Amino acid sequence: MKFVRLAGLILLLGIANLATAQDPEIKTPPVKSADTTIKRIMDEMQRIVDNDKQNASAIQALLSGRDFDNSTKYELIKNNIINASETYYLLNKKIIDLKSRTTTNNLDVFITSLNNPESKELGFSLSDRVVELVEKIILKGKTDKNDRDGKIVESTKSIINSPIFKSFTSLTPPLAIASSVMNFLHSVSVSNKAINQKSLQDFEKELNKYTIYYTALNDANQKFEFGLNFNKDQLALLQDNMYELLQFAATVLKSPLPPRGNKTIAETLNEYFLTFKKDNVVDFFKQLEDKYMIQKTKKIDYENLLRENPNLKEVNNQLEDLVLQTKRFENLYNEYFTLLDSYYAKVNNSLKLAMDNGLAEKSIIEAKQGEFRQLKTEAVNEIQASINIKELTTNVDKIKYRYRIF
Structure with a gap:
């Protein structure tokens, strides 16, 4: 030139x-x-x-810069989606684990024993105490002399041992027993002049010391159960949201989700994650790179790859929603422990009521409170170790969803 x-x-x-x-x-x-x-x-x-x-x-x-920019975009998308596949798997696994939690077997046994009318965990059984109160206050110790009075005791025992109360799965048998015995004595007093209003009032006053304790314990359990059910409902909703969010990504990655049909969301996702793993996504990108490999130079044509697979960018850009879903799970996870703390405080309060009303000795109550505290600590440690929230958050941190690709 x-x-x-x-x-x-x-x-x-x-x-x-x-x-x-x-x-x-x-x-x-x-x-x-x-x-x-x-x-x-x-x-x-x-x-x-x-x-x-x-x-x-x-x-x-x-x-050269344009090629570098395309390769950078691709690598960011690829790494994000691979890490997201692991996040989906972990999130589903941990949701199921948290949904299955009530407390732990040992803690459940402890609470059930406290509420059992036959139990002597606090040094007494409600069944024995009710019979004693009937004999002492209502019959004034005359059960051996009066056959009618003997029948009152037997009827009281029959009420206490009723299969109806024993079949209760909720934590209300003691309260049902107290109410039923009280109604029985009121009806008997109509025909038995020896049972006057004063004796009924004295009996009810003593019985109320027990019902106050069991009412507080029952309130603690009901609120804990209500909180658990609400938590589980929110976790199920989280699974629904995850299913909807995963549908688009799964289709783009050539691994579509199975239809819901009559299966629960948990069953559907469990079935999906039996075969859909992080390795599947790694293989998907490997095949994609092979397809766009320029044989002469052995380099990947990133520009054509991104142009002909635009949905990859959209999958990447939707990962912000996945990260938000994991944050929602963290909130529900933390709410579970807040619920457990509240439950612990309420059960301790019921035990204090038992001590204040003279139902059990202070040393016994304090020993039970110490046992309950230990069981609660073990339950927290067990759940934290089982779910391992750090595993999820560490994986989420690998997703650079903040870099939106256009």
Whole structure:
């Protein structure tokens, strides 16, 4: 290029010199001036050549930068989606684990024993105490002398041992027994003049000391059960949201979700994650890279890959919703322990009521409170170890969803 331009310039100069020689009116410029002109032209030509080189370098750098930008986008999308597949799996696993929790077997046994009318965990059984109160306050110790009074005791025992109360699965048998015995004695007092209103009032006053304790314990259990059910409902809703969010990504990754049908959301997702693993997603991207590999250079054509698979960008951009779902799970996880703390406080309060009303000795109550505290600590440690929330948060931190790809 430089040679052609230089040849053209010399030709033009030659023509100019020829014209000057033929025209006597035109004076030949000094040689020095001609040399200056040629130098100036040569300098200009060199500048043009240098600019051409610079432009070529800039264009090449731009092209290289574009390729680098596409490869960066692809690697970001790829790593995000691979990490997200593991996050989906972990989130589902931990939701199921938390949904299955009540407390622990040992803690459940402890609470059940406290509420059992036959139990003597606090040094007494409600069943025995009710019979004793009937004999002492209602019958004033005359059960051996009066057969009718003996029947009252037997009827009281029959009420206490009723299969109806024993079949209760909720924590209310003691309260049901107290109410039923009280109703029975009121009905008997109509035909038995020996049972007066004062004795009934005295009996009810003593019985209320027990019902206050069991009512507080029952209230603690009911609120804990209500809180657990609400927590489970929220976890089920979280699974529904995860299913909807995963549908698009799963289709793009060539691993569509199974239809819900009559199955629960837990069954559907469990079935899906039996086969859909992080390795599946790694294989998907491996096949994609092989497809867009330029055989001559052994380099991936990232530009075509991204242009012909635009949904990959959308899957990446939707990962912000997945991260929000994991945050929701963390909140429900923390709410569970808040619920457990509240339950612990309420059960301790019921035990204190038993002590304040003289139902059990202080040493027994304090021992039970210590046992309950230990069981609660063990339950918390067991659940934390089982669910391992750190495993989930660490994986979520690998998802760079903040970098939206366009």
